[in-house]
Amino acid sequence: MDIQKYISSGILELYVYGALSEKESREVSCVLKEYPEVKAEVEEIEKALLTLSAATAPNNAEHLIDSIKEKLGASSLRPAPKTTPLRTINWITYSGWAASLLLLIGLFVFFNRTNELREDLNAANARNVQMEEQIAKAREDAEKAEELLAVIRDRNVKRIPLEGQQIAPEAFASVYWNTKENTAYIDAKELPEPPRGKVYQVWSLTMQPLAPTSIGLLENFEADDNKVFSLENQNQSEAFGITLEPEGGSETPTMDQLYVLGTVAAP
Amino acid sequence: MQQDALILELQNGNERAFERIYHLYSESTYGIIYSIIRDEKIAEEVLQDVFLKIWDKAPSYSNDKGRFFTWILNIARNASIDKIRSKDFKNDRQNLKTDHFVDILETKTNFSEAVDSIGLKKYIDALKPVCKQLIDYLFFKGYTQKETSEELDMPLGTVKTRNRICIDKLRAMVIK
Numbered sequence: 222m223d224i225q226k227y228i229s230s231g232i233l234e235l236y237v238y239g240a241l242s243e244k245e246s247r248e249v250s251c252v253l254k255e256y257p258e259v260k261a262e263v264e265e266i267e268k269a270l271l272t273l274s275a276a277t278a279p280n281n282a283e284h285l286i287d288s289i290k291e292k293l294g295a296s297s298l299r300p301a302p303k304t305t306p307l308r309t310i311n312w313i314t315y316s317g318w319a320a321s322l323l324l325l326i327g328l329f330v331f332f333n334r335t336n337e338l339r340e341d342l343n344a345a346n347a348r349n350v351q352m353e354e355q356i357a358k359a360r361e362d363a364e365k366a367e368e369l370l371a372v373i374r375d376r377n378v379k380r381i382p383l384e385g386q387q388i389a390p391e392a393f394a395s396v397y398w399n400t401k402e403n404t405a406y407i408d409a410k411e412l413p414e415p416p417r418g419k420v421y422q423v424w425s426l427t428m429q430p431l432a433p434t435s436i437g438l439l440e441n442f443e444a445d446d447n448k449v450f451s452l453e454n455q456n457q458s459e460a461f462g463i464t465l466e467p468e469g470g471s472e473t474p475t476m477d478q479l480y481v482l483g484t485v486a487a488p
Numbered sequence: 489m490q491q492d493a494l495i496l497e498l499q500n501g502n503e504r505a506f507e508r509i510y511h512l513y514s515e516s517t518y519g520i521i522y523s524i525i526r527d528e529k530i531a532e533e534v535l536q537d538v539f540l541k542i543w544d545k546a547p548s549y550s551n552d553k554g555r556f557f558t559w560i561l562n563i564a565r566n567a568s569i570d571k572i573r574s575k576d577f578k579n580d581r582q583n584l585k586t587d588h589f590v591d592i593l594e595t596k597t598n599f600s601e602a603v604d605s606i607g608l609k610k611y612i613d614a615l616k617p618v619c620k621q622l623i624d625y626l627f628f629k630g631y632t633q634k635e636t637s638e639e640l641d642m643p644l645g646t647v648k649t650r651n652r653i654c655i656d657k658l659r660a661m662v663i664k
Binding site for chain 1: 523
């Protein structure tokens, strides 16, 4: 670098003014440290400017030093320099760690508590749903019971008791036959549960000649709570019988699987 | 080196170092502040604030960035400009654009011992008008090279070299 050229370029004056960018100033600072003649030049420029600006002061400002020094202590921006910095740093560090730890514990407890509450809430919600289902079911059951009651109270309903036959002497069933609406309600509460793959089939019988007509199957027997089944019956039935048949029912009743049988009382 | 050691002590919060710094720079700083504010009482207030800032912010100074004097200059100019822009500064002379440091020197009578008053005054009188303007913008008002070039309608490079010549003449006068 041609130092004389550098000096005479005028950059050092701008440097002392503070008229250069931060980057340029840093560059000059580096050159200054490397070349003593540049430093000497800068110091002379600075001295000239110090003298010039001192000349523009209304008076010398020495008398203000005492009032400024009084304020130095009160100045809060400056951290107290006299205290041993190591201690301060340690204390701050420790309290920082302690605060972090406390925060961590706090968060953990809070997190756990939140999880517990969430689980409680989920359980309560599940119970709520169950209760609602139960209430709905009870309401449904009550409606069904009322329906049934209405069915057997109807003046057009004939009740036909079906007695247990040889294969199941303990069995019992009733048919509530609404002759006006052509509907037969089968109360099969006292029938034993059908074995797997079998189903009860209800037959309407005429006696002279003896002729069975299927009026339907008691499907989903196990699942039905009140075991009352509604079947359509347009026949001039003289008797009803229920047999156990293979799934899907049969064309004709399997007579040795006749569970119950009852005749319609003559009007 | 002596200067560096003094600044280091100031940065460590040494009050004696602060006193020395004050002695070295207060009058020049006062001159800069006064050239902007033009009110003796207010300039004194600002000067005190500036030195409190120097005390507070000393640890942030680094000679990698620039001269310590330049650092003080920036604080002083900024504080002064903040002051004249503040609401409580109601000064009719606020908008006197023609104001520059020269007329302070011309009206001033009581120079301190540090300044060879008669010689300086004579010299300043002899300075070319362009030098007076360049020094006023770049030094007292803290304009950048670019701002000065726009203000004086002078090419950037010319600002730099002209100013160099002006300062050379000032130095010849001040440093014997």
